[in-house]
Amino acid sequence: MTLESELSCVDAVEAKAEDLAREAGFDEDTSSQIAMVTREAVINAILHGNKKDPAKQVHVNFELNDEALRIKIADEGAGLDPDSVPDPLAPENILRSSGRGIFLMKAIMDEVHFHQLNPGTEIELTKHRVKKELSA
Amino acid sequence: MSMKFTTREVGGVTIVDLSGKITLGEGGLTLREEIHKLLADGQKKIVLNLADVNYIDSSGLGELVSAYTAVKNAGGELKLLNLTSKVRDLLVITKLVTVFDVKDDEASAVSSFA
Numbered sequence: 001m002t003l004e005s006e007l008s009c010v011d012a013v014e015a016k017a018e019d020l021a022r023e024a025g026f027d028e029d030t031s032s033q034i035a036m037v038t039r040e041a042v043i044n045a046i047l048h049g050n051k052k053d054p055a056k057q058v059h060v061n062f063e064l065n066d067e068a069l070r071i072k073i074a075d076e077g078a079g080l081d082p083d084s085v086p087d088p089l090a091p092e093n094i095l096r097s098s099g100r101g102i103f104l105m106k107a108i109m110d111e112v113h114f115h116q117l118n119p120g121t122e123i124e125l126t127k128h129r130v131k132k133e134l135s136a
Numbered sequence: 137m138s139m140k141f142t143t144r145e146v147g148g149v150t151i152v153d154l155s156g157k158i159t160l161g162e163g164g165l166t167l168r169e170e171i172h173k174l175l176a177d178g179q180k181k182i183v184l185n186l187a188d189v190n191y192i193d194s195s196g197l198g199e200l201v202s203a204y205t206a207v208k209n210a211g212g213e214l215k216l217l218n219l220t221s222k223v224r225d226l227l228v229i230t231k232l233v234t235v236f237d238v239k240d241d242e243a244s245a246v247s248s249f250a
Contacts, residue, residue: 097198107229
């Protein structure tokens with residue numbers, strides 16, 4: 001999927017992520033969480049990556065195989081250093097009103113990887129399927 | 137579905153019954169506006185009843201934190217009531233459950249205010 005840098009585009013990506021998560025066999029709560037963090041990643045790409053520049057797009061790629069559901073979200077922005085994001089659990093940050101998106105992605109998905117694209121950043125979200133889910 | 141809310145008063149405590157989603161652009165701003173309106177009206181004992189909030193994201197969590205700090209800075213108290221499992225899970229993951237006073241029934245939420 002290729003999206004314009006507009007927040008109105010995020011609902012379609014979220015719905016697609018939830019559909020694929022259900023197809024992968026994840027339960028309702030897990031599917032909802034996968035969809036939610038996918039939405040977070042797309043919002044980050046639009047707001048912080050592309051900075052809502054209408055000349056820039058967000059690219060979303062979904063991959064479902066026997067082992068995992070993998071979702072890649074790429075922006076065309078200046079790049080992101082994930083290590084520069086403050087720890088939202090630190091006492092000095094716990095009352096901040098923002099900065100929990102990447103933390104939630106890491107908490108809910110099994111793997112989160114960042115790739116620098118020059119220009120842009122791709123975030124790769126992976127949730128492994130389990131045998132019970134595969135046989136369902 | 138975007139967020140909706142109604143406000144009522146029980147024993148001197150303002151209870152805001154929220155329903156729907158608290159997300160970026162879908163309720164967060166509305167919640168912020170309502171909290172500031174309540175504070176301007178001098179209502180500083182506030183309970184957010186989240187029983188019918190079926191979805192929240194990081195922006196929504198941020199709005200809950202903003203509401204908490206706004207009320208606290210005004211000399212009041214804000215408590216959460218009736219968390220759904222989805223909302224509770226996210227509050228636990230983000231450790232915000234250690235920040236908020238969370239109640240499971242309305243009577244004890246109302247009586248817990250000093």
